[in-house]
Amino acid sequence: MASIEKRSECSYRITVSAGYNSDGKQIKKHKTINLDPKLTEKQKEKELDRQSVLFQEEVERGTYLDADKLTFKQFIEKWLKDYAEPNLAPKTLYRYKELLDTRIIPALGHIKLSKLQPTHLTSFYNNLRENGIRIDAKYIAKPELQNLLSDRGLSHIDIAQLSGISDRTFSGMLSGMSVSHKTAQAVTKTLEVKLDSIFSLNGEPRGLSERTVLHHHRLISSILTAAVQWQLILINPATRVKPPSPERAEAKHFDEVQTDYILQLMEAEPLKYRTMINLAVYGGMRLGELAGIEWDDISLEKGLLQIRQAGQYLPGEGTFTKVPKNESSKRIISLPGTVISLLKQYKLWHNGQKAKLGDDLWVDSGRLFTAWNGEPMFPDTPSKWFHKFIQQHNKKIMEDEKISKEDKSKYLLPEVNFHGLRHTNATLLIGQGVDVTTVSSRLGHARTSTTTDIYSHALKKPDIEAANKLENLFKKKDSSEQSKQA
Structure with missing residues (x-):
């Protein structure tokens, strides 16, 4: 039976027996409950009874977490299991786990949840800003790596296999090719040496951007908010830290002239990719939404497109389909006649591909954009193709001797990604x-x-035009009055 002890006006301590230890000493579990001061005495009594029953059930089931002994890492694991995994979208969960596993848990996981302070978070954020903290940096092997292999009598194939990387990558590394932090770390771990002893950073060392630091802060704050709601801590320390404030960068995009030029260039590209780019330009859908479109989502007669799902890919999980995270993402948009006409051409081509392969080879996924055999297209395919298209186009322009240096800038396309x-x-x-x-x-x-x-940058133009229209309105009135007086 749980016992209740009043600690202050609205604070109570619940104690429950959890059996006996090997020495025969009774094990007691304690939990502090803080009640709303606005509650009446009868309401307080009812809430305490409810909390006591719940607490005793937790102790008996062995699911009670002792906030005084619980580390931040242990709570994160519970938060992932009880909240994140059942509720978050797969891609969001994957990104959160990346942030947690690579930086947050290694830096803060050992601290007791109840002892986590704003100063811990401030120091962590400052560390993220330090030069050399990025794991997407590139590294170049020093001559010391080759010397080390010679001294130990190791061949390229031996060290490549032990490190879990290809022999081709390792050979390229020794010849001066830059490699990722993960690859460099795999080699240093195998050789049991420090990273900077056999590798040098390629380029200037940099810290994480303020936007990425903010992503870490928001995740930590969200987890600690759950800890408050689950009554494991009283206050979320992240709310007492000034959040990082990244400068708002203008969303990278093509202007009207560049967009018109791209659509003209598409006329010479394969029909499949021409259709993708036109849909993206005129429809404005996300990359995953484009991959998730099915033929049944399109009404060629009415010129309408329904967005109701997205195709996504995650390492270890492969390609999968998900519904949008909110109802507003499910929508129906109108498409212009140009796109509808293109879709009709594409449908004929698509049906031709299906007929060539036949029922034995063709997988009828119903998707608008598919792999060669009808299976859903890899979600990142349009992005990779578009990046390659811009690179090849710009290279062609730079190598074209018929175009003067002054005119080349007119034809070069900015490095804007598919999004x-x-x-x-x-x-x-x-x-x-x-x-x-x-x-x-x-x-x-x-x-x-x-x-x-x-899109605040885009709103400036209509805003200026609105101001000018209002000014012109009164200028016309003044002009009219002056003409009457004359």
């Missing part, structure tokens, strides 16, 4: 005077404030 086509769609729509509510709806944003935050 930039979504930004391009929104920016051009706003620039053409389409209201933000309509743009937000087409993009699938949950709030119009999201649209205005991301």
Whole structure:
């Protein structure tokens, strides 16, 4: 039976017996409950009884967590199991686990949850900003690596196999090719030496961006908020830390002239990719949403496209389909006649591919964009193709001797990724005077404030035009009055 001890006006200590230890001494578990001071005495009594029963059940089941002994790492593991894994989207969960495993847990996991202070978080964020902290940095092997292999009598094949990397990668490394932090670390771990003894950083050492530091802060704050809600700590220390404030960068996009040029260039590209790019420019959908479109989602007669799912890929899980995280992402958008006409051409080509392979080889996934055999397209395929397209185009322009140096800049395309086509769609729509509510709806944003935050740069032009129109209105009135007086 649980016992209750009043500690202060609204604080109570519940004690429950958890059996006996090997010495025959009774094991007691304690939990402090803080009640709302607005509750009546009867309400307090009822809430204490409820909390006592729950606490005793937790102790009996062995699921009670002692906040005084619980480390931040242990709580993170519970948060992942009880909240994150059942509720978060697979890609979000994967990203969170990356942040937790690579930096947060190694730096803060050992600290007791109840002892975690704002100063711990501030020091952690400052460490993330330090030069050389990035794990996406590239490394070049020093001559010391070759000397070390010779001294130990190790061949290239031996060390490559022991490190879990290919012989080709290792040979390239010895000839001066830069490698990732993960590859360099695998070699140093195998040879049991420090990283900087056989590798040098390729380029200037850098810390994480303020935006990435903010991502760490938001994740930590979210986890600690759960700890408060689960009554393991009273206050979230992350709320007492000034969050990182990254400068808002303009979303990278193509301007009107560049977009028109890209659409012209698409005329010479394979129909499949021409259709992808046109859909992205005119539809503004996300990369995963494009991969998730099925033929049944398109009405060629009405010129409508339904967005209801997304194709995604995760290491270890492969390619899968997921529904949008919120209802606003499920939407129906109109497509112009140009795109509908292109889709009709593409459908004929797509059906031809299906007929060539036959029922034995063709997998009828129903997807708009597929692999060679009809299976859903790898979600990142459009992104990789578009990146390669820009690189090849720019290389061709630079090597074209018929184009003068002065004119080359007119034809070169900026390094904007595939997602930039979504930004391009929104920016051009706003620039053409389409209201933000309509743009937000087409993009699938949950709030119009999201649209205005991301595309504040595009909103400046209509805002200036609005101011000028108002000014012109009164100028006309003044001019009219002056003519009457004359």
